[in-house]
């Protein structure tokens with residue numbers, strides 16, 4: 001990357017634009033979807049680069065500079081609450097020198113002869129919340145959102161044990177208290193285990209788990225999640241409550257809040273580094289994730305005089321810790337085989353504690369990544385965990401490389417079934433060609449098959465599939481439907497019992513009848529995701545018809561092959577995957593065995609080639625629609641199903657072939673693209689009028 005000082009003014013401008021849109025995209029994933037796209041350290045590096053370029057090229061600063069923005073606009077799933085005092089962010093420092101600069105700036109601004117006193121608090125890695133109390137009673141709780149407007153999460157917050165419903169003792173008639181909602185590391189690991197068992201979303205780190213748990217539409221879900229709160233700041237208040245931040249923390253405790261017990265008064269700026277070192281040293285033994293220490297000038301009148309610049313106060317800063325690192329030995333590079341045969345290298349490590357989480361594995365992504373870092377078995381490696389549980393390998397300690405360590409050689413055969421493993425030109429992933437003859441793919445496909453969008457069998461998740469497969473109860477898809485016949489045997493297994501075995505049987509029986517599109521998706525054929533499964537199901541109408549046509553389509557040049565390739569939305573690559581699937585006799589046997597045990601019904605959301613009569617004369621028949629932004633009246637899956645039942649095709653990206661783009665709240669780049677291409681956009685109301693009329 002070009003260093004900022006080497007950029008020309010034009011390049012600087014272009015780079016700032018690129019950074020602004022990238023940071024906005026990252027913020028959206030992080031704040032709105034609770035699903036970060038990169039580590040915090042990488043994100044901070046982008047923001048720092050932005051700040052550095054802005055400093056060198058002040059003329060190029062954008063109106064929508066990320067420096068003036070925190071978070072992202074609230075999701076429209078929640079009512080909005082405007083913050084009376086904006087909820088801002090903190091600037092960061094990373095070392096003694098930068099902290100000294102921060103202090104010097106504040107002293108210059110105030111013309112102070114000596115260092116002010118500070119309060120230091122651990123910087124909790126959670127999400128900030130604003131709590132409003134009127135006459136001592138909790139009336140409102142809001143997330144930060146974009147700092148100006150947050151989401152109303154009052155009902156959810158009421159379920160938190162650490163949030164007093166009423167303030168103890170005297171308090172101003174109106175007061176807003178701020179703090180951080182978080183989840184402990186232990187609670188996070190436990191939650192993920194439960195989520196995995198139920199086949200539900202796994203969270204990347206405790207912070208995302210906390211955010212995801214708080215931003216639930218159903219408050220009883222929040223109530224079931226162990227969320228905690230540390231209070232640490234004030235918003236609007238009808239009367240002053242303290243003269244120093246330290247006294248304010250005492251008041252918070254009196255009112256019934258939990259204040260972080262490690263908070264401390266720091267007499268002057270020279271004492272700050274020692275405190276930071278002390279907290280950093282104890283970081284991994286804390287039950288919750290922290291990513292630094294926040295220093296706040298204690299005297300509230302000085303805070304008021306200092307005020308804010310951009311998105312951060314001049315009276316506080318976050319001294320951030322580097323990502324947590326550890327050194328260990330990489331014992332083995334193992335190759336995992338996924339459902340579609342993708343070979344993924346995984347590092348098996350000598351167990352090591354990284355930031356309070358015991359780590360034994362790290363992903364190596366792909367063989368190019370291994371080559372780039374030249375990671376070899378036996379190497380001593382530096383690991384880094386940036387909030388997340390699965391760490392990355394940062395680098396190899398070359399001095400410690402054992403004699404004879406050999407570079408990693410990509411496998412030419414699948415480690416599980418021995419079939420050829422090939423890496424098609426231009427792709428980074430190597431794949432096993434064994435299909436259903438490969439045990440690893442069988443297990444992964446079974447897990448996929450019972451998952452929510454497929455057969456959706458309650459109580460049959462990854463763990464049980466692995467167990468049943470290991471013990472020979474399930475070796476192929478059809479065996480799932482033979483499990484009810486073995487209910488007694490299952491009931492006698494460790495960890496089961498008659499009730500859970502009965503429930504499992506019932507859950508399986510309930511799924512013996514399945515719409516054709518779900519069945520197609522459940523097969524786990526590469527590139528046949530939910531959308532393609534639906535397209536195919538609608539086109540062929542029934543399992544029998546599809547099967548007949550696919551068998552015929554194996555013949556190159558056949559009408560059936562041509563017909564398959566010309567289905568809108570199904571390109572030649574997808575057609576080839578299907579033909580390949582049917583070229584393998586074992587796949588056909590497996591398919592027939594499974595189908596023989598089921599009732600495969602018409603595709604959900606409307607009949608095949610022949611659409612329902614309502615669909616034929618609907619204005620949406622044959623049209624291609626893209627939904628973007630958040631819809632208020634129905635969920636995205638519902639909207640999609642509705643459109644499809646009216647004969648429309650729903651796709652994810654906007655192109656010249658798109659007929660309508662339905663723009664919900666906060667529609668982003670897709671709406672823009674529609675405008676550029678001159679494609680008709682519909683508001684949610686217009687869409688509803690169409691959907692209901694049709």
Ligand code: IVH
Nearest residue numbers: 088089090121122123124127128180232294
């Ligand atoms: S004070 C005006 N104190 O860090 C600044 N923030 O990067 C008010 N955070 O949005 C924030 N622990 O979510 C403050 N002890 C602490 C904190 C803390 C964590 C978070 C908070 C804030 C973010 C800023």
